[in-house]
Structure formats: C-alpha cells, structure tokens
Amino acid sequence: MIITRLLLRDFKKLTGTVEIAGLGPGIAVVAGENEEGKSTLLAALRSAFFDRHKLGGDAAQALLPDGRPGAAPEVAVDFTVGGKDYALRKVFVRGALAELRAEAVTLAGAEAEEEVQRLLRFEPPQRGASEPAKHHGAFGLLWLEQGRAFAQLAVNDQTRQTLRESLTREVGEVTGGERGRLLLAAVEAEHAQLFTANGKLRKERQALRDEATAAEGEATELRRRLLEAEADVDALVRVRDRLQGFRRDGTEASLQRHLDDAAAEMKKTERLRADLRQKEMEAKVAEAERQGPAGRLAERKRLVAALAEAEKAAAAVAAEMAEAAPRRARLESEAHAAAEALRAARAGVEAAERALDLARLRHDAAQIEKEKAALADRHGRARAAREAELRARAAVKAVAVDAQAVATMRDLDRAIAVSSAGLDTGATVVTLDLPERATPSVDGTAVEPKSTHRVVRETLIDLGKAGKITVAPGAGALGDRDKLLAGLRERQATLLRNCGVADLAAAEEALQRRRQLEQEAATQAALRESLAPEGLDPLAQALAESEARLATLAAATAAGDGVPLSEAEAAARKARDARDRAEHAEAAARKQAAEAREAALTLESNAQRARKDAEAAGTRLAAERHAEADDALEAAATSAALRSAGAKEAVEAATAVVRRADPEAAEERLKAAKEALRVFKQELATLERRESELGAAMRARGEEGLGERLELAEGAAARAQAIVARAEREERAVQLLADALRAAERTARERYLAPIQARVRPYLNQLFPDAELLLDDGDLSIAALRRGGEPEAFARLSVGTREQIAVIVRLAFADLLAETGEPTPIVLDDPLVNTDDGRMEAMRRILLKAARRHQIIVLTCRERDYRPLGSRIIRLTDSRRAAA
Numbered sequence: 001m002i003i004t005r006l007l008l009r010d011f012k013k014l015t016g017t018v019e020i021a022g023l024g025p026g027i028a029v030v031a032g033e034n035e036e037g038k039s040t041l042l043a044a045l046r047s048a049f050f051d052r053h054k055l056g057g058d059a060a061q062a063l064l065p066d067g068r069p070g071a072a073p074e075v076a077v078d079f080t081v082g083g084k085d086y087a088l089r090k091v092f093v094r095g096a097l098a099e100l101r102a103e104a105v106t107l108a109g110a111e112a113e114e115e116v117q118r119l120l121r122f123e124p125p126q127r128g129a130s131e132p133a134k135h136h137g138a139f140g141l142l143w144l145e146q147g148r149a150f151a152q153l154a155v156n157d158q159t160r161q162t163l164r165e166s167l168t169r170e171v172g173e174v175t176g177g178e179r180g181r182l183l184l185a186a187v188e189a190e191h192a193q194l195f196t197a198n199g200k201l202r203k204e205r206q207a208l209r210d211e212a213t214a215a216e217g218e219a220t221e222l223r224r225r226l227l228e229a230e231a232d233v234d235a236l237v238r239v240r241d242r243l244q245g246f247r248r249d250g251t252e253a254s255l256q257r258h259l260d261d262a263a264a265e266m267k268k269t270e271r272l273r274a275d276l277r278q279k280e281m282e283a284k285v286a287e288a289e290r291q292g293p294a295g296r297l298a299e300r301k302r303l304v305a306a307l308a309e310a311e312k313a314a315a316a317v318a319a320e321m322a323e324a325a326p327r328r329a330r331l332e333s334e335a336h337a338a339a340e341a342l343r344a345a346r347a348g349v350e351a352a353e354r355a356l357d358l359a360r361l362r363h364d365a366a367q368i369e370k371e372k373a374a375l376a377d378r379h380g381r382a383r384a385a386r387e388a389e390l391r392a393r394a395a396v397k398a399v400a401v402d403a404q405a406v407a408t409m410r411d412l413d414r415a416i417a418v419s420s421a422g423l424d425t426g427a428t429v430v431t432l433d434l435p436e437r438a439t440p441s442v443d444g445t446a447v448e449p450k451s452t453h454r455v456v457r458e459t460l461i462d463l464g465k466a467g468k469i470t471v472a473p474g475a476g477a478l479g480d481r482d483k484l485l486a487g488l489r490e491r492q493a494t495l496l497r498n499c500g501v502a503d504l505a506a507a508e509e510a511l512q513r514r515r516q517l518e519q520e521a522a523t524q525a526a527l528r529e530s531l532a533p534e535g536l537d538p539l540a541q542a543l544a545e546s547e548a549r550l551a552t553l554a555a556a557t558a559a560g561d562g563v564p565l566s567e568a569e570a571a572a573r574k575a576r577d578a579r580d581r582a583e584h585a586e587a588a589a590r591k592q593a594a595e596a597r598e599a600a601l602t603l604e605s606n607a608q609r610a611r612k613d614a615e616a617a618g619t620r621l622a623a624e625r626h627a628e629a630d631d632a633l634e635a636a637a638t639s640a641a642l643r644s645a646g647a648k649e650a651v652e653a654a655t656a657v658v659r660r661a662d663p664e665a666a667e668e669r670l671k672a673a674k675e676a677l678r679v680f681k682q683e684l685a686t687l688e689r690r691e692s693e694l695g696a697a698m699r700a701r702g703e704e705g706l707g708e709r710l711e712l713a714e715g716a717a718a719r720a721q722a723i724v725a726r727a728e729r730e731e732r733a734v735q736l737l738a739d740a741l742r743a744a745e746r747t748a749r750e751r752y753l754a755p756i757q758a759r760v761r762p763y764l765n766q767l768f769p770d771a772e773l774l775l776d777d778g779d780l781s782i783a784a785l786r787r788g789g790e791p792e793a794f795a796r797l798s799v800g801t802r803e804q805i806a807v808i809v810r811l812a813f814a815d816l817l818a819e820t821g822e823p824t825p826i827v828l829d830d831p832l833v834n835t836d837d838g839r840m841e842a843m844r845r846i847l848l849k850a851a852r853r854h855q856i857i858v859l860t861c862r863e864r865d866y867r868p869l870g871s872r873i874i875r876l877t878d879s880r881r882a883a884a
Contacts, residue, residue, distance in 0.1 A: 001120070002855050003045070003825050004085075005078035010071040011047075012040045012063060018880045022872065027851045031863040032876030038859040039146050041876075042829050046143065048075040049116060050130040053090045053098035053109070059129035060093050070094065081119050088116060121822075138817055138824050142810055146829040146859075191738045194731050201731070208727050212720035219714045229698070236694040239687050246684060255680055259673040266670045269663035276654040283647035290644040293637035300633060303621045310614035317607040324603065328596040335593040338586035345575070345582035352568075352575035359568035365553040372546040379539045382531035389524035396517045400499045401510040404878055409504050412492045419485040426481075427454035428473040430461065439464050456482040759812035763849070766842045767804060775809075782809060800834035804843060807831050811850040818853055825855040830862070844869055 006020040014037045020030060032038045047055075047063065055063075063073040072094040078087050087101040100112035107115055117124060122137035124130060132140035194205055201209075246252075432440055434449040441462045442453055453459075461469040501507045532539045563571075760773050774783040774791060782805060784791040794802060810826065817824055832843055847856060848869060858866055863873060 001823055001825055002080045003077060003857065004080065005076075006041065006045065007074075007076040008041070008044050009074040010065050010068060011044050011073040011075060012065060013037050014040050014044075014880070015065045015068065015071075016880065018876070020874055020879055022874070023855070023857065025851075025855050027847060027856045027858065027866075027869055027871035029858045029860060029863070029866045029869070029871055029873045030876060030879075031860055031866075031873055034861050036861075036876050038861065038876060039829050041859060042143060042145060042827055044075045045077065045827065046130065046132065046136065046139075047073075047092070048077045048088055048090050049120060049139070050122060050124060050136050051090075051092075052113060052124065053092060053096045055092055055096075055129060057128070062129075063092050086119070088112070138813075138822065142814055142824050143827040144807070144810065144829060144831050188738065190734050194734055205727060205731070208720075208724050212717065212724045215717035215720045219717045222709055232694050232697050236691065236698065239691045239694065243684075243687050243691065246680075251680060252677075252684075255673070255677045259670075259677055262666070262670040262673040265666045266663075269658070269661045269666045272654075272658045272661050273663060276651070276658050279647070279650045279654045283644070283651045286640075286644040286647035290637075290640035293633060293640050296628070297633050297637045300621075300624060300630065303617060303624065307614065307617035307621055310610055310617050314607060314610035314614055317603055317610055321600070321603045321607065324596070324600060328593075328600055331589070331593040331596045335586070335589040338582070338589040342579070342582040342586040345579040349572070349575040349579045352572040355563055356565075356568040356572040359563055359565040361553050363565045365550060368546055368549050368553070372543065372550065375539065375543040375546060378531045379536065379543055382528050382536055382539060385524045385528040385531065386536065389521050389528060392517045392521035392524060396514055396521060399510050399514040399517070401501060401507050401514060403511065405495060405499055406504075406507050406511045409492065409495060409507050412488055412495070413504050416485065416488045416492065419481060419488060423456050423481055423485060424454060426473070427456045428471060429453075430455055430459075430471055432461075434463065434466075438466070755816060756812055759815040760809060763808040763811055763846050764805075766846050766849075767808070767839065773805065773809070782806070798834075800832075800836065800839065803832060803834055804839060807843070808846065811846065811854075814850070814854050823854070825857065826850070827857045827859070829859040831858075832865070833862070840865055841868075 002023075002025060004023050006023070008014050008018045010016070013035075018037075018041075020041065022028075030038060030041060051059075064071055065073070073092045074090070076087070076089040078085070080086065084102060089097075089099045091097045098109055098112045100107045100115055113124070120137065120139065122139065123135060125135050130136060132143065132145070134140075136143070194202060196202060200206075429452060431452045432447070432450060434440060436449055438449040440447055440449060443459055444462075447453070453461075455471045455473055458470065458472045461471060463469065496502065496507070499507055499510070501510055528536075756775060757773070764771055764773055768785070768787060770787075772786040774786060775781070776783045782794045784793050785797060785801075785805065786792070794805070797805070807828065814824060814826055832840060835843060844866070847858075850856060851871075860866060863875075867873065
C-alpha cells in the first residue's frame with residue numbers, strides 16, 4: 001500500500017483545507033511548528049481508514065475544530081494497493097458519508113468501509129472510535145504517534161496473527177504443527193497434575209514420600225533404641241567393675257592422707273613468710289629515717305652551687321650589656337638615614353608615574369582614533385547593506401510567483417496536455433468547406449467557412465441558409481473530459497492571473513528572478529550581520545562613545561611635555577626599582593635596629609633576674625645553716641645510712657630462708673591434693689548415679705518389646721518405599737517428556753524468530769555493532785538488548801535508546817510484512833526527539849536503507865534533523881496556504 005495524497009477540511013485543530021500532495025515511495029518529511037497540527041494528520045489518516053463514518057457521541061465531537069460545532073470534518077486519502085488506485089473520502093458528524101472510488105467503480109457507505117477493511121485486513125470496533133492497539137491491525141504497529149516511540153511495542157492480536165502468518169509462510173510450521181502443539185499441551189496437563197507451577201511435587205504426590213519417610217523414620221528410631229539398650233547393658237557392667245575397684249583399693253583414704261601432709265607443710269612456709277614481712281617493714285622504716293638527713297644534706301649542697309652560679313651569671317650579663325651599647329647606637333643612626341632615602345625614592349616614583357599616566361592617555365587617544373575610523377567604516381557599509389537588503393525584499397514581495405505556484409502550474413500544464421491529448425484522440429473531426437460568403441457558427445460562435453473542428457460533446461453547427469447540423473460524438477465520456485479540461489484551463493488562467501504572468505515560461509522566469517532577489521537579500525543580510533552583529537544602533541552608539549572618549553582624553557592631555565610612552569615607562573620602571581632598593585635597605589636597617597633594641601631589653605631583663613636569683617639563694621642558704629650546721633647535718637645522715645643498711649641485710653637473710661622453703665611449690669601440692677580428692681568424690685558419685693540410671697532404663701526397655709515392634713516397622717517401610725519407587729518412575733518419565741518437548745519448542749521459537757532477527761540485525765548494527773536484540777516469542781515485544789554478552793532489559797535502557805530500537809523493530813516488521821505480501825506504509829510522528837546528534841546520523845542511514853523498500857512518512861517539528869536525508873520536505877504552512 002502506498003499513500004499518494006491526503007486532504008483535510010475542518011478536522012480537529014486544522015481548520016479550512018489542508019492538502020498533502022505528491023506523496024509516494026521513499027521518504028517524505030512533513031514539517032511544522034509545535035501545535036501546528038502535524039499529529040492531526042496522523043489522526044486524520046486513522047479516522048479515514050479505521051473509524052466508521054457514522055461515528056457518534058464524544059468520539060465524533062472530538063473530530064470537530066474548536067469553536068465550530070456545526071462543521072463537517074472531512075478526510076480524503078488517495079492510495080494504491082496491489083497496483084490499483086483508490087480514492088477514499090469520509091465526512092463525519094454533519095452530512096456523514098463514506099465513498100471509495102477505484103477506477104470506474106464507486107462504493108458508498110457500509111460497502112465502502114467493508115472494502116477498505118478487506119483491503120487493509122483489520123477488524124473495526126463494533127461501536128465508538130477505533131483504538132490503534134485493538135483495531136488497526138499492522139497499521140497500529142507501524143503508525144507511531146508522538147510521545148510513544150520509547151514505549152514497549154503494542155502488538156495487538158490482529159497484528160500478531162498477521163506477523164505469525166508471515167513467519168509461518170517463511171519458516172513453515174514449527175514444533176510439529178497443530179499435532180505438536182496438542183501433544184505438548186497434553187504432556188503439560190499431565191505434568192501439571194504431578195508438579196506445581198514452580199516445579200515442586202503436588203501435595204498428594206509428596207504425601208507418598210512423607211509416608212515412606214515416616215515409616216523408615218520409625219524403623220530407624222526403633223533400631224536406634226534397640227542399639228541403645230544393648231549399649232546400656234555394656235555400660236552398666238563397666239560402671240559396676242570400676243566401683244568395686246575403688247572400694248577394694250582404698251583410694252579415698254590414700255588421697256585424704258596426701259591432703260593432710262600438704263596442709264602441714266603449707267603452715268610451716270606461712271610462718272617463714274610472716275617473719276620476712278616483719279623484717280621488710282623494719283627496713284622500710286630505716287630507709288625512711290635515712291632519707292630525711294640525706295635529702296637535707298643534698299639540698300644544702302645544691303643551694304651552695306646555685307649561689308655560685310647566680311653570682312657568675314650576673315657578672316656575665318653586665319659585661320655583655322656594656323659591649324652591646326655602641327653597636328645599638330650605630331644601627332639606630334643607619335635606620336634613620338635609610339628612612340630619609342626611602343622618602344626621597346617614593347617622591348621620585350610619584351613624579352614618574354604621573355608622567356607615565358599622561359603618556360598612556362596620549363597613547364589611548366591614538367588607539368581610540370583608529371578604532372573610531374574602523375567603526376565609522378563598518379557603520380557605513382552595514383547601513384548600505386541594510387538598504388540593499390530592504391530594496392531586494394521589497395522587490396521579492398512585488399513578485400507574486402513562488403515555488404508552490406510554479407509547481408502547481410507545471411502540474412496543471414501536464415494535466416492539460418494529457419487531457420487535451422485524450423480529447424484529440426477520441427474527438428470527432430468536422431471539416432467545413434463552404435463558399436467564402438457563407439457565415440457558419442459553432443455553438444453560436446462565428447467560424448471561418450473553411451475550417452476544421454474537433455467535437456467532444458454535442459455541438460450545433462449553423463450553416464446559415466443551408467441549415468443546421470448537430471454533431472454528437474459516440475464516446476460519452478468525452479464530454480466529461482472536456483469539462484475536466486475546461487476546468488483545468490480555468491484553474492490555469494486563474495493562477496496565471498493571480499501571479500501576474502502570461503504563461504508558465506514567464507512564471508518560471510519570475511520565479512528565477514524572485515530567487516535571485518531572495519539570494520541578494522540573504523547576501524546583504526549576511527553582510528550586514530557580519531558588519532553589525534548586534535545591529536546598526538549599537539554600532540552607531542559605539543561610534544559616538546569613541547568620539548566622546550576622544551574629547552575627554554584631549555582635555556586630559558592638553559598639559560605636559562609629550563614624552564613618548566616607552567620613555568615614560570622606562571623612567572617609571574627606573575624610579576620603582578630605586579624605590580624598591582630603598583625599601584629593602586630601610587626594612588633591613590629598621591629590622592637590625594629593632595633587633596638591637598630587643599637584645600638590650602633582653603639583657604637588662606636577664607641581669608635583673610640573675611641578681612634576684614643570687615640574692616634568693618644567699619638568703620635561703622643562710623637560713624638553712626642557722627637552723628642546722630653543716631657538720632651536724634652530715635653526722636645525722638651517716639648514722640641513718642648505717643641503720644638502713646643493717647635492716648636491708650636482715651631482709652636479704654629472711655628472703656633466702658623463704659626461698660629455700662619454696663612456698664609456691666607447697667601451695668601447689670596442697671591445691672593438687674584438694675583437687676584430686678574432689679575429683680575422686682565427684683567421679684564416685686557420678687558412677688553411683690549412672691549405675692542407678694542404667695538399671696532403671698534396662699527395666700523399662702524390657703517392658704517395651706522393641707524387637708517385635710522393629711520387625712513390624714521395617715515391613716511397613718519396605719512397602720511404602722515400593723510405592724514411592726513406582727511414583728518416582730512415573731514422575732521422571734513425565735518430567736523427561738516435558739523437558740524434551742520444551743527444548744524442542746525453544747528450538748522452534750528460535751527458528752520462529754530467526755526471520756525477524758535477520759531483518760533487525762542490519763538496522764541494529766548501524767547503531768550497536770555486534771549487539772543482539774532479544775524478542776519475546778509470545779507477544780513479539782522487545783525483551784532486552786544484549787551488548788558485550790550482557791542482556792539489558794528494554795525498560796532499563798535510556799529513553800533515547802528505547803525510541804531508536806522501537807523504530808528499528810517496526811522497520812524490521814515492515815520488511816517481513818512486505819516480503820510476505822503485506823506491504824504497509826510507515827508513519828512516524830516525531831519518533832526521535834530524544835536522540836543525540838551521533839545516533840541521529842545513524843538513524844538517518846537506517847531510514848534511507850528502509851526507504852528502498854517502504855513508503856515512510858515522517859511528521860516532525862525538527863526539520864533540520866531530516867534535511868540531510870535529501871528527501872522531499874512538505875511544510876504544513878505551505879500545504880495549508882496552497883489548498884486555501
């Protein structure tokens with residue numbers, strides 16, 4: 001199917017008449033601004049083909065243009081199917097009608113709609129407006145509305161059935177055809193009786209295993225208990241043998257004797273430890289008594305040394321102060337001289353910078369003078385370019401001919417030639433050969449006595465006195481053709497008159513002149529834009545500002561001797577260098593003077609502190625000697641030291657006695673004896689308790705009859721295991737058959753989807769080399785994109801990537817339909833609005849590749865994105881104006 005023409009009148013937001021003509025194979029781009037009505041064109045196509053003309057209610061009201069409740073929305077579509085031309089026209093709401101013309105046959109009303117349904121293979125709704133996802137068949141998939149490109153494919157039942165039929169025609173039946181599907185269904189039903197949806201056994205099947213497990217568990221428990229009973233008998237014998245051995249050997253009495261011996265030894269070592277602690281205390285007292293006189297003696301010696309050191313430090317500081325005084329005076333004088341030199345250098349810098357500022361002003365004035373001249377030149381040239389542009393645009397407006405008008409004239413000229421040739425071929429030729437004095441006429445118009453006329457309708461020829469002749473051509477359709485030719489000529493004459501030209505050649509010449517004028521206007525506009533990118537007024541303002549700045553600078557530079565800028569800059573640099581050297585010298589001198597003053601203050605502070613320290617040391621030493629003389633202090637310290645040494649020797653002797661007694665070993669022996677007796681008593685009690693427990697357990701088990709019960713339980717477990725074995729064989733057989741059939745089905749699905757994958761791959765490789773698109777064989781939706789071996793779910797891809805893939809898959813489906821005898825045009829309403837420039841270039845290549853096999857109509861507000869395709873661009877504004 002190929003759409004060749006679309007005409008709308010008062011349909012939704014498109015009021016008046018809009019005609020999209022010249023459509024055909026390949027790509028056609030219909031461009032328009034936002035809110036201009038591009039999406040309305042797609043809605044009109046859908047209504048024309050899929051909505052019933054007697055549509056009512058809200059659905060019909062939605063087709064009316066705003067503010068025109070009494071309008072009659074109309075859509076006309078010319079298209080071809082199987083090489084045959086069709087013209088479909090529908091009017092909705094007021095005067096509703098449906099009409100389908102095919103060559104000489106015209107169908108109306110329900111017959112027309114049924115024929116469209118048969119041609120396009122879709123199922124219309126029973127009532128209300130049609131829905132693309134339900135009623136439009138393959139067109140619902142391949143006609144993509146704005147804002148839906150990135151969504152998942154909505155493959156309806158009709159489309160899915162059409163695609164499946166196409167796939168079946170290409171790859172044949174899969175999985176054994178209908179018989180295979182029935183077999184798989186039967187096995188799946190049997191599998192469902194045995195297993196749940198997640199592969200687990202059903203409760204009744206699991207119950208068999210649970211019963212067998214319970215029976216085996218009971219037998220196992222009885223065997224365990226019987227073994228335990230036998231083990232308890234052996235344990236009881238061992239326990240009684242051990243108890244008799246303990247009583248026979250007298251183990252408890254022996255352990256008690258070991259404990260008594262260890263306790264006596266421990267008491268002896270405790271007495272030795274007490275004596276050691278007493279001597280250690282006496283030694284500490286003697287040491288404390290020694291430290292008093294010894295400390296006082298050490299402090300007395302430290303005070304004597306401190307007095308001598310303080311007197312020496314005071315003398316040294318006094319000498320250093322006397323030596324530093326002359327240097328300080330010299331540095332103060334040098335700092336004053338450096339400060340005077342710095343003031344003189346700074347005054348020189350100020351004078352040099354004033355001269356430099358004046359030189360810079362003169363230099364700026366010269367630069368601004370040059371800039372002013374350049375601005376004046378640009379302003380003059382830009383103003384001239386603007387005037388030339390305005391003259392060219394005025395001349396363009398004077399030419400009434402445009403490209404659309406010339407194209408229409410060419411179409412009319414060709415149509416007139418074709419229609420005229422058809423008339424000439426079927427017309428009746430009448431030749432008059434009358435005397436010169438005869439005055440014949442044809443349909444009331446005087447003609448020459450000797451002339452030839454081609455008659456295409458019933459015509460009256462008046463021969464004057466000779467009578468009248470009525471000529472009626474045999475071909476009845478010639479009259480209609482003549483009316484059509486007359487109408488074409490009338491349209492041609494009206495168009496030529498409106499454009500103010502005599503013929504097509506004059507119109508083409510005027511169009512050429514118009515294009516030259518438009519080019520001239522564009523050239524002058526570009527020149528003006530390059531000279532004055534911000535406009536003439538800002539350029540004039542900049543020129544005025546330059547003149548004002550020149551006047552200001554002239555007043556500022558009136559005084560002065562006009563030293564060149566380079567000389568002024570050199571003088572300023574020299575003055576600044578001198579100032580920098582003076583600042584450095586002044587800072588160094590000032591720093592040295594400050595350091596000398598700081599050093600003098602430090603020396604004075606040190607002298608005062610040394611004098612105070614000497615006085616304090618002398619005062620304290622005198623007080624200490626007054627309280628206790630040096631020789632008395634030394635005698636007391638010697639006596640205390642002798643007492644402390646004697647106490648330490650007594651401690652060392654007592655320590656040797658305790659070490660020989662080894663109290664730690666005695667303590668360990670006592671501890672071990674206590675633990676050995678405790679462990680023996682505990683073990684004895686445990687054995688006696690175990691003897692009692694084992695005897696009671698043996699008496700209880702003797703009453704249970706474990707042997708007989710075990711024999712019965714093992715028989716029940718064997719029977720249950722046999723039942724489970726049969727069930728497992730049945731389950732394995734069903735599972736194996738189901739797995740085999742499912743594997744065959746997966747293989748068939750891969751084969752089933754192979755034709756689509758083969759058609760997707762060339763498009764996909766343009767965007768993602770070595771990638772693979774995964775489709776759901778159930779509903780043919782997009783499942784994932786595999787890149788680098790990792791599948792990415794379709795819903796997790798970016799919006800731009802999803803819309804690109806969705807367009808690619810639609811193109812692949814269109815390829816499949818076309819190759820299996822179901823060619824369908826593709827209509828895309830702004831499908832790539834989220835696509836970046838790099839991907840857009842790849843998508844243009846993809847669209848060009850697909851356009852070799854399909855008609856593709858792109859509705860867009862992004863004309864620049866599709867201009868590189870080189871396809872025809874139909875602007876909605878021009879279509880509205882041309883059809884008005």
